[in-house]
Amino acid sequence: MLRTRVITAILLVTGLLLTVFLASKQVWAIVTLGISLLAVNEWAQLIKLSRPQSIAYVVITAIISICLLSLEHTALAPYQAYIELSLLSLSALFWIAIAPLWLGQRKACQQRFMMSILGILLISATWVALEGLHEINPWLLIGVIATVSLADSAAYFAGKRFGRHKLAPNISPGKTWEGVLGALAAVTVYGGLLCYYHQYSLWLVFALWLVVLFSIMGDLVESLMKRQAGLKDSGQLLPGHGGILDRIDGFIPTLPMILLSISLLHFSGFNLHG
Numbered sequence: 001m002l003r004t005r006v007i008t009a010i011l012l013v014t015g016l017l018l019t020v021f022l023a024s025k026q027v028w029a030i031v032t033l034g035i036s037l038l039a040v041n042e043w044a045q046l047i048k049l050s051r052p053q054s055i056a057y058v059v060i061t062a063i064i065s066i067c068l069l070s071l072e073h074t075a076l077a078p079y080q081a082y083i084e085l086s087l088l089s090l091s092a093l094f095w096i097a098i099a100p101l102w103l104g105q106r107k108a109c110q111q112r113f114m115m116s117i118l119g120i121l122l123i124s125a126t127w128v129a130l131e132g133l134h135e136i137n138p139w140l141l142i143g144v145i146a147t148v149s150l151a152d153s154a155a156y157f158a159g160k161r162f163g164r165h166k167l168a169p170n171i172s173p174g175k176t177w178e179g180v181l182g183a184l185a186a187v188t189v190y191g192g193l194l195c196y197y198h199q200y201s202l203w204l205v206f207a208l209w210l211v212v213l214f215s216i217m218g219d220l221v222e223s224l225m226k227r228q229a230g231l232k233d234s235g236q237l238l239p240g241h242g243g244i245l246d247r248i249d250g251f252i253p254t255l256p257m258i259l260l261s262i263s264l265l266h267f268s269g270f271n272l273h274g
Contacts, residue, residue, distance in 0.1 A: 005240030036127040039244040042234040043119035088260040091125035095253040129255035151183035158182020172223040215250035222249035
């Protein structure tokens with residue numbers, strides 16, 4: 001099992017790096033859209049849509065995404081940035097105001113229509129963020145992905161070695177507060193090194209702490225949905241890792257919020273460098 005997990009991880013990382021740095025903007029958009037649609041299909045399974053409903057759900061999401069991608073070639077091009085900013089803002093609103101309450105109450109949402117809308121919103125915002133961060137700088141996107149991945153790995157090993165106090169036993173019994181502290185410690189070192197070598201403001205470390213906390217929240221929301229659906233994994237597409245949502249759950253809150261924050265900082269004239 002561990003060998004399979006490692007081989008899959010190596011293939012995923014290799015594919016990611018090759019695509020991020022070698023693919024054109026159009027190819028990157030198509031590849032990430034394909035991954036997003038696979039995630040949407042898994043979301044449909046988690047909220048227990050029927051097979052015909054799942055197909056229609058994926059098709060509707062694809063149409064919306066393609067229309068959004070095509071805006072730059074239409075008369076609505078000047079409004080594309082505002083539409084994407086609105087999408088990112090709605091995603092951030094969910095993670096800041098609604099997700100904590102949902103996790104606190106741990107209640108199953110029986111409104112399939114609302115959950116369907118939520119899935120399109122969150123995954124589409126993640127796709128937009130993948131496009132936006134890649135366009136700003138591929139290294140920025142890799143840095144964000146590395147932060148979430150580092151936090152996830154540090155939380156796993158710290159929790160396995162020192163874990164005593166459960167973080168959310170009724171949602172994800174394997175997660176501990178010691179794991180959270182391990183993740184924060186790891187990104188603190190990572191952020192400190194970035195600040196030292198690139199002369200970034202120390203505010204970056206604080207920002208990375210927020211990235212860790214929201215990535216954990218994304219993980220917990222997906223775990224809650226799987227528990228309510230009676231599923232161990234969101235899918236079986238990735239040997240040793242489960243489904244697409246199992247791999248990107250920490251990125252669904254963080255990527256849109258980072259792109260939104262960068263956009264707002266750009267408008268405010270804030271300088272990241274010290």
